[in-house]
Amino acid sequence: MAQNLPDLGSPGLVNYDRATEIKLGQAFSRTLHTQYDLVEDPQVLSYIRRIGHHLASHAQDPRPFRFYIINDPAINAFAGPDGIIGIHTGLILSAQTEDELASVIAHEIAHVTQQHLSRRFEQQDTLNITSFASLLAAILIGSQNPSAGMATLMGTTGLNLQQQLKFSRIHEHEADHLGIQLLHNAGYDPHAMAHFFDKLSKQYQLYEFRPPEILMTHPVTESRLAQAVARARTLEAKKSQYDPLNLALIQQRIKNINQNQPIGINSHNTVVNCYARLSFNQYNLEHQCLTQALKQHPNNRLLKTLQLTLKLDHDPKNAIKELEALNAIYPQDEAILGILANAYYQQGMFEKAQQTLIKKTPEMLYQYALYQQLSNLFAQQNRLAEAYYYEALANLSIGQHERSRHFLKQSQQANNPSEQPQLNKLIEALAKELNSSINSKH
Template sequence: MPFYKKFLAIMCLAAYLAGLLTAPSAHALTLGEEEELGKEFFKYVQHRYRFIEDPFARHYIEALGKRLAAVFPDPMFEYRFFIIEDETYNAFAAPAGYVFVNTGLIKAMNSEAELAGILTHEIAHVYCRHISEKIEKSKKIGLATLAGIAAGIFLGAGGAVPGDAVMIGSAAAGQAAALAYSRADERQADQIGVTYLCEAGYSARGLMEILQKIKSKQWFSDKEFPTYLSTHPGTDERLMYIDTLMNSPEFARCGQKSAADEAAFAVIKTKMEALCPGDSAAIRHFTALVEQNPADPSARYGLGLALLQNNRPADAIAHLEKVAEKSPFHPHALTDLGKAHYFTGAYEKALSILERVPPTDFYNTERYFYTAMAAEKLGLHDKSITLYKRIIQQEPRYLPALYELGKVAGEQGNLDDAHFYLGIYHNNRREADTALFHLNKALELTKDEKRKEQIEKMLADIQAFLKEQRRSMR
């Protein structure tokens, strides 16, 4: 038996004998109930917060999270990972394997080991079924309501819409203490999380580094106070405990063969810092970095991205060209260079650049999308439709392709497809009324029975959400 697993077995036995582990069969939700609760929790978050939709960022967080989750034995759920567009320092797990991390927390990190440490800790909370065990006694108020309360607690009510704040403030008053993690939960998640973090090839020093950064903000104003600290108690104790683990003989080899992809992490962090629409702060930040070190590809790529994001594609081109010449950012910079030429109206140049982007494991979505856009502008409609459909097949959540495919279908008189794809687009953007209009039209027009079932399910989900929203605002 590997030494990490021996250590985990000993720690779990000790926790059980100390009364930290409770038999799930006696107190936890059933797996089916937890799946339902997780879906309700996710819908709550999805309809109130924006996820980062950058294809590379989505694929990166999903691939890293699933690689970490795969080390845990006998998974009960399929894990899903998301980045929330929010500057507060926060990360949390929902029932049934939904794991979220905020952009603000990623921007505070300096290595993939820090991110891996945070994700593994949240996976451990799901693996130990901490929330489901606490919720069992509260089922009488309904899983959908509980999901909203739990989401409000872990996200912080500051991000909720007014009606949600009322619900969170009143209903959570009697539930927050019961649903929040205890110090015992945190210790168990650290015991198990650190063990499997090491087995995945990462040192827990990264987790300690990001916890120190989160802790350093605890004296800030309420607006800047990390939500993570209010839902994950005992940070000082956790730091001492993890340090003790890492200095023990059992963990002497932890992280010696690092599995980290620091080049990919550097791209992600740069994107999180640069992709702030309408915010000149990112331009100033990266301009200063380029002036300090003109040869730094990360700084120059960030400046190119920030300029592109702030509608200055012509200015972005010079920086992206330098990065695209030769650097770890090469395929990303080349794709963004093609985008920049597209936005200046140089469609043939854009198409030429985008078609020579080297294929990667998970960075083809934007390349295909802007290739399709350029092809459409050049009158190559069949090529553009083929590419849009390829994107949606591979990336059902990539909203720009859904919108463009719906638009092109409408222009060509295919109203069935037009309303269908636009309905999905607006549903994913949480624009319920517009989504209902398009999906009802698509339901009238389609002859495809499988598509009818898909539309009817989406309509039912939207109506259920609107009903719950009206109820919570009473």
């Protein structure tokens, strides 16, 4: 689909090559994980990633799309290098339907497939790739409080880059055009994009002094709206297939994460209230409402996962069986995998807990949290060599080579090769991999 479009990019700018894009992606990922407040809640992540990967599966692009959530009330989203897409919690909270939320994600995916980022700028010669990635992140994410170092770095290079990254009407049009097609192909309402942007701009005109970030980079003009509506009309309108309950539950989770305590009596929806209370309440006195909710929504993954998490307390054997079945149905759902592994561990099945994670992690796209869980499991068993080894892998998975090397050294020191020859082999293999990455670093 993307290939059939004429090249609308600005002439004169050369795309950087794939190897540079991959390196920049790694550095960008490292920056995201170390300098920004990322949402770590597995259920929220799993939900957003489900939408993102479903949309991306219609884009026919070889990049490994990865979706992260920035815990930031700004209504914003961005497309970074090498398929990294960020969505601010403010955007998730401001959407009324999953279609609206998906419309922005689809738009960002289109920026990636059309290589807009790499067409808009060339890497600044004066910066190494790490500083360049930090600067790029600061501009794309719109950090409210840039660090002192970043402020200096921003200087002229930053202003230059910001200028280059500024909204390009042609790119935005292209991203709208392709994004609406993606939305439609993925079974969402193609009108959702025009609708959402129109609503945001009207809300802002009524209530706010400063437009939401996404409107600063994506001004809603009459012609933009008209084009989006016209584009959507050429596509057969579908009724969305998506359960509206999911977005409401996820929004409630996000609110609760930021309150650090259970809230949830603020929703008109009794199912959402029930979910909020049970997810964050230590006492779990009201399972009744969940049984009721599941009767209304028997296939809802979030409700089912919550039910099984609670069931682990009083009927762990059966809860584990059902979690295993759920994990088989949704093999890419990291939230379910993590809960299952933890359940094994709580039931004294340490070997099974670690094996479940070890077997699964290499095939998962997002490995960081899983490797960290593994590291924690081994640490709790006082098996430090393994704990350090998995900490090294966790860091490697987000491009943190320095830290990875540091933990690998610790692992080496803690390990006794004659007792654990298998681990020794793994350590040596990882050391080799890290060494070869030094040589190709710059």
